[in-house]
Amino acid sequence: MKRQRAIGPTSDSTGKWCALLQGLSPGVLDWASTDGLVWLHLLKTVTAGLLALGIAMLLDLPQPRIAMTTVFVLMQPFSGMVLAKSFYRVVGTAVGAMAALALGALFVQQAELHMVGMIAWISACIAAAVRYRHFRWYGFVLAGYTAALIGIPNVTTPDGLFLAALTRAAEVTVGIVCSSAVSALIVPQRSSLALLRTLQLRYRNFAAFAADVLSHQVDRRAFERRFAALVDEIVGFEATRIFAAFEDPAMRLRSHRLGRLNNEFMDACARLHALHQLLKRSHASDASATMATIAPHLRELAALLTLRRDASVDVSHVSARLREFQTALPRRVRQIRKQLHEPSAELLADFDTAAELLYRFVDECAKYSDTYDTLAHRKPGPQKRGANHYVSITNGYAVAFTFIRSATVMSIAACFWIATGWPSGGLAVIGAALACALTSTSPDPTNMAVQMALGAALATLVGYAFTCYVYPNIDGFPLLCVMLAPVLALGAHLATRKRTAGLGVGFSVFFCLLAGPDNVVAFEPDVVINNGIALAASMLLAAIVLATVFPADMPWLIERIMDDLRAQVVLACKDQRPELNQRFQSSTHDLASQLRLLLSRRSRRRRHALRWMLVTLEVGHAVIDLRNEASRARYLQALDPRWPAAVESVLDHLAQLFERPDARTLDRAFVSVRSAIWIAQDLLEAVHTDPGKRHDAQRILSCLHFIRTALLDKDAPFKPR
Incomplete structure (x- = not known):
């Protein structure tokens, strides 16, 4: 347990829990560290949802179910995730509310123009979410989705838009506060401890x-x-x-x-x-x-x-043996x-x-090993060796592709709503926006959208049963919580499973939206059914468009991302040297991870992309080593005036090879590397009597020879197949 507390401090209560767990049987400990954590997450999620519902009712907010919905969209197993998402959700909610007010003021009672502006705003937010991933993704998604929730239902009643913005912000804030408080105060699962376990593994x-x-x-x-x-x-x-x-x-x-x-781990992987x-x-x-x-x-x-x-x-023992x-x-x-x-x-x-x-x-x-040892045992680390920047890159075509795909799905739903005057058409547009947002970074967006549609259909059936048979026969908030808890726990449980994540998210969120209780419960089962049909239809629409018109693994899009991946070698050849290795390593791994996400199924294209990632890492890393060694041994320029031009020729031709890979650029790069090797061998003979200079020349020659072997590798993807 000492090693688990090394990364970050824990409270006295956590220490008591750890001491209590140590006295339990191995079977109980195994359950507590696996399925027990899942049940704890379900308990905290349901508690936070019901707490948000109760507080919103106590404050007499118009739609307390929005506060409960917020909890199920926001809740995560680790408190750090909830806090990060809560912060950006608050920012996104505020920006979305202001955007809804601005669009409502610009297009008063002009449904067509209002929808054009709204679709453009939501699509831009989803595209920005794809560009700025990780925890920032949620802020951009909420900026678009909140604008839809506020603006679309009030497009023909602008006098109620400002009040709707205020109440929606209040309801969302209640959900944010409740989810954050429950996650951080009730048996908190620290991201720091998970991070330590990840480092150990x-x-x-x-x-x-x-x-x-x-x-x-x-x-x-x-x-x-x-x-x-x-x-x-x-x-x-x-x-x-x-x-x-x-x-x-x-x-x-x-x-x-x-x-x-993390940088040292990337370097060790590259060397291996x-x-x-x-x-x-x-x-x-x-x-x-x-x-x-x-x-x-x-x-x-x-x-x-x-x-x-x-x-x-x-x-520390392993590190000492490695040094020996x-x-x-x-x-x-x-x-x-x-x-x-x-x-x-x-x-x-x-x-x-x-x-x-x-x-x-x-x-x-x-x-x-040294850096990991200082973190695991809270030892004083070495002095800082420069800044550590992780660079994430997203292809511009992928961002534009996301914008067009989202705008297309929402435009179809909006046109159908305006043309037919369907009372639930506005909710269908909101559902389409939600589907585009939640599937924007999914490895299989079509399957995710289909699962969300099934979740919406299941939520409609359960919501109809609650509206007709449960709510009329119960009285009081405690009994309401007893009846809601099993249903909410079911949705949260499905959301924790990888294969049913979309089904669980769809069921939890749409049950709260369709049949979540308000202060004054309306007996309108027909509205529940119509709204459920609208949400399920919008999910299916998104799935059809994603599968047929805009599949995520379109060949031209994959090729554009691979162009960015190969461009990292151009970066290694041409960019300035300070912190170049960190930028090259992080951006290459980030792009490779995106390709693996899009090409989730095992195929020839996936293997081809992986081989480009491998050759990009090995050649780019060798080029950076070559530039560093050549810069350190500047005295070699005086020994042979051909040397600077030879190095520049190698860098130029390697950059051309990764910009336009074909047989011609491959031959040109190989000739340049071979010529540089001959010159480096002459330099090695010239400095043979000086051990230090001989070692410098030998390292330069090793870099060039490794690049040569990489170009000759029969498994390398340079030539078209």
């Missing part, structure tokens, strides 16, 4: 993965799959870190160190990938016998990284190099590059 998984790679126990498909999972963990870690900063001041103080930890790629290519060539001489060191390092699953990890291995590695490599029997220049380059990559990988692993 990630450290173990990475160590096991690295040990398997070094032991040659991972084939190509398994490597790609497990490495892609590490990419998802990098992106998810950044979101969890921000959530934790909202709930814990100590986490805000450690935010810089956590950011550095580069080493694996070089070993894979060497084993498939004539260099296998030469590379076999370094295999004992790989097995020794794999043994160092093999952690016992049934024991706690002494990270790293210190002894150069001497061992020199001894092996002397024992090689007349190797060719290319075989010797393979050996030197592998040794350099192994040394750099051990160094990155040791840095990662």
